[in-house]
Amino acid sequence: MRRVHVVLLTLLSFAATASAQTTESPDGKKLFVAFSGIGTLGTRVSPDEVVARLMSFDRNSDGRVAREELLERMQDLVARGDSDSDGALDATEIRRLAITPPAADPVRGLQIGHYSFGGEVGFSSRSHIEGALDDLRLADSTRDQALALVTGFLDTLESPASATLLKEMESLLTPEQLADFKVALTSRDLGRDLRVFSSAGSTPRLVAVASDLAAHIGRYGLPPVQNQQAHAALGRFTGGSRIGHAERSALLDQLKDILSDEERDNFRAALERRPVVKAGSAFGFPLDVVLRGDVVLSGVVDRRSEKAPRTKLFATRHAD
Amino acid sequence: MNARVPGGLVLMTAWALVLCATGEWASNPRAHAAQRAGAAVPSTARTLRLPEVPYRYANLELPLHFTQPAAQRFDNTPADNPTTDQGATLGRVLFYDTRLSANDTISCGSCHVQAHAFVDPNRFSRGFEGGMTDRHAMSLVNLRYHPRARFFWDERGGNLEAMVLLPVENRLEMGQDLAQLPGILARDAQYPGLFREAFGDSAITQEAVARALAQFLRSMVSYQSKYDEGRAKARSTAADFENFTLQENRGKALFLRHCSLCHLADQEAHFVMVEPVNTGLDEDTRRPDGGVGDITLNPRDVGRFKSPSLRNVEFTAPYMHDGRFSGLEAVLDHYSSGGRNHPNKDVRIQPLHFTDSEKAALIAFLKTLTDRKFLADPKFSDPFE
Numbered sequence: 001m002r003r004v005h006v007v008l009l010t011l012l013s014f015a016a017t018a019s020a021q022t023t024e025s026p027d028g029k030k031l032f033v034a035f036s037g038i039g040t041l042g043t044r045v046s047p048d049e050v051v052a053r054l055m056s057f058d059r060n061s062d063g064r065v066a067r068e069e070l071l072e073r074m075q076d077l078v079a080r081g082d083s084d085s086d087g088a089l090d091a092t093e094i095r096r097l098a099i100t101p102p103a104a105d106p107v108r109g110l111q112i113g114h115y116s117f118g119g120e121v122g123f124s125s126r127s128h129i130e131g132a133l134d135d136l137r138l139a140d141s142t143r144d145q146a147l148a149l150v151t152g153f154l155d156t157l158e159s160p161a162s163a164t165l166l167k168e169m170e171s172l173l174t175p176e177q178l179a180d181f182k183v184a185l186t187s188r189d190l191g192r193d194l195r196v197f198s199s200a201g202s203t204p205r206l207v208a209v210a211s212d213l214a215a216h217i218g219r220y221g222l223p224p225v226q227n228q229q230a231h232a233a234l235g236r237f238t239g240g241s242r243i244g245h246a247e248r249s250a251l252l253d254q255l256k257d258i259l260s261d262e263e264r265d266n267f268r269a270a271l272e273r274r275p276v277v278k279a280g281s282a283f284g285f286p287l288d289v290v291l292r293g294d295v296v297l298s299g300v301v302d303r304r305s306e307k308a309p310r311t312k313l314f315a316t317r318h319a320d
Numbered sequence: 321m322n323a324r325v326p327g328g329l330v331l332m333t334a335w336a337l338v339l340c341a342t343g344e345w346a347s348n349p350r351a352h353a354a355q356r357a358g359a360a361v362p363s364t365a366r367t368l369r370l371p372e373v374p375y376r377y378a379n380l381e382l383p384l385h386f387t388q389p390a391a392q393r394f395d396n397t398p399a400d401n402p403t404t405d406q407g408a409t410l411g412r413v414l415f416y417d418t419r420l421s422a423n424d425t426i427s428c429g430s431c432h433v434q435a436h437a438f439v440d441p442n443r444f445s446r447g448f449e450g451g452m453t454d455r456h457a458m459s460l461v462n463l464r465y466h467p468r469a470r471f472f473w474d475e476r477g478g479n480l481e482a483m484v485l486l487p488v489e490n491r492l493e494m495g496q497d498l499a500q501l502p503g504i505l506a507r508d509a510q511y512p513g514l515f516r517e518a519f520g521d522s523a524i525t526q527e528a529v530a531r532a533l534a535q536f537l538r539s540m541v542s543y544q545s546k547y548d549e550g551r552a553k554a555r556s557t558a559a560d561f562e563n564f565t566l567q568e569n570r571g572k573a574l575f576l577r578h579c580s581l582c583h584l585a586d587q588e589a590h591f592v593m594v595e596p597v598n599t600g601l602d603e604d605t606r607r608p609d610g611g612v613g614d615i616t617l618n619p620r621d622v623g624r625f626k627s628p629s630l631r632n633v634e635f636t637a638p639y640m641h642d643g644r645f646s647g648l649e650a651v652l653d654h655y656s657s658g659g660r661n662h663p664n665k666d667v668r669i670q671p672l673h674f675t676d677s678e679k680a681a682l683i684a685f686l687k688t689l690t691d692r693k694f695l696a697d698p699k700f701s702d703p704f705e
Contacts, residue, residue: 044619044620044663044664045605045613045619045620045622045623045663045664046619047619049605049606049619049622050613050617050619050622052606053605053606053610053613053614053622054617056606056607071454071614072490072491072492073472073474073476073614073615074614074615076615077615077617081617094617097617098617098618098619101616101617101618101621102616102618115581115666115667115668117667131577134573135570135573135574135577136570137560137566137569137570137573262675262677265675265677266675266677266678269673269674269675269678272673273578273670273671273672273673274670275577276581276667276668276670277581
């Protein structure tokens, strides 16, 4: 018996920015994987810069930083790193501290994730654009008009790219894989994937995930050449369906009679942003669920359906 | 409400009045130091007034979005120091007692002002001898809900029980000798009773002082804002709130899309950040405040800072660890620009190019986090008169 008290809509606000990564266990079951780490733009402060920073406190220029030369809040560093017990830190000691910092505290019950641009982890332009439209908080009739226009515009933009992608995938994937990929591609457009992950005896968790098409391809275990071709096809698709400056201007022009100048200004600003999503961590909530055996349920939530929920959950795998 | 007035404090008040009347106040070294520092009137010169029945600090009736498992996971209350009405009452007295500073001139409450959501409205704070801090006093709102239980802008403080005495002994801030503190407090006949009521033992120890202060800080829960009222009636945080204006709902939508990844992660109550972040405030990795990196020396921590809860942010100016931004407009301008290119800048800090109307909407939403009951609640006020 499965009894799922769906709290999906409550999660929607968070689902908008969250994703999870899953992988396969040796026996083929999907596992819930969490990562940690801080996203930066690719550069980092180096240990040398830390040494230089600390040495800037060396007021008497003796090549060592004594406890009293440091700010009070930093003075414990001397006790931590003064390996020759001379009451001060030299560059070598500072460097040693910088390359062997204390372990980060665990976060009780929370997963700290890393972050990425949505477009790089499977979030479609469509959800970004429709979200931007939502944020304008238009009157219902105006919103409906604008949404119809935006949907048509995006269909025109994305349909050829989607068709080309699926055609290219046909020659690379098995029929089962292709069906799975089609679902992923569709749910990517519809909104968010919501999945219940559980193993027998564990607490089921509802997890918001993005349909990460690259991750889907990765899970198919394709031979290297096909794998490369599939990722290349996906890259072309992503590039082809991305809304650029020209498309943005065209869309805003079409909205001229529907939105006010201020609304179009705000919409333009929203479209120019690159959405950042939590890409390397999953969050989940225990559900009031009774499950037997291992199970993974998947659901697709149409973000547009909040007023008339059309949420559905369907089993994609169960082993009991 | 009945008040208990300790006899010792009445005598001290009378003594203070005599000093004032005879002009000796100005020549009194302690009073002079207080005057120089722009500090509070010493607790010893005032009367402690507490209600006969303690205020309610424990077992608050919190709204549902605070009590959901996701939100409860943020609670850092340790099993061995739960908040009690008596413990937090003692903490309140200690919080406002100037005897916690070396020269009896300032209390915790001198720099953490209730009307300003327990920040200092000045950019930097004046210490017990008149020296200035180099950071803005952090808001103490909802400290209970920082799941990593690390405090201060650089997270050098462990859980509240460990961190509360650091400013007390800091040589610039309060300068008190912690070893002497129990003896100083014991000279007030009122304290042993307060400690007994709080902990069942009249012994005054550093540990008990820390535990009481931590309880008081943890009791400072702000949960009665316009946001909370709206959230209680709404199906989800993302849904429009009935009690919000259109502008506030627009601001909420923008906040959820662009700010919640950091400030409202994994729950919908606390508006805290789970981890410190480098928001690109400075470009130079060498000279400015290094934040967490100055404590851990981990290169990736340089320029990362903890953020307080955004609750009551309308009243916590100036903003950032060094109070560099005087208003919320300036804060939004910073995030709108995407900040400076520090090598550790978090990927979440991207240029957002907010329009003027978006900024106005975001500020309107942020003001819905104001909890006026909290800001004026007598149970958090100075009990010395």
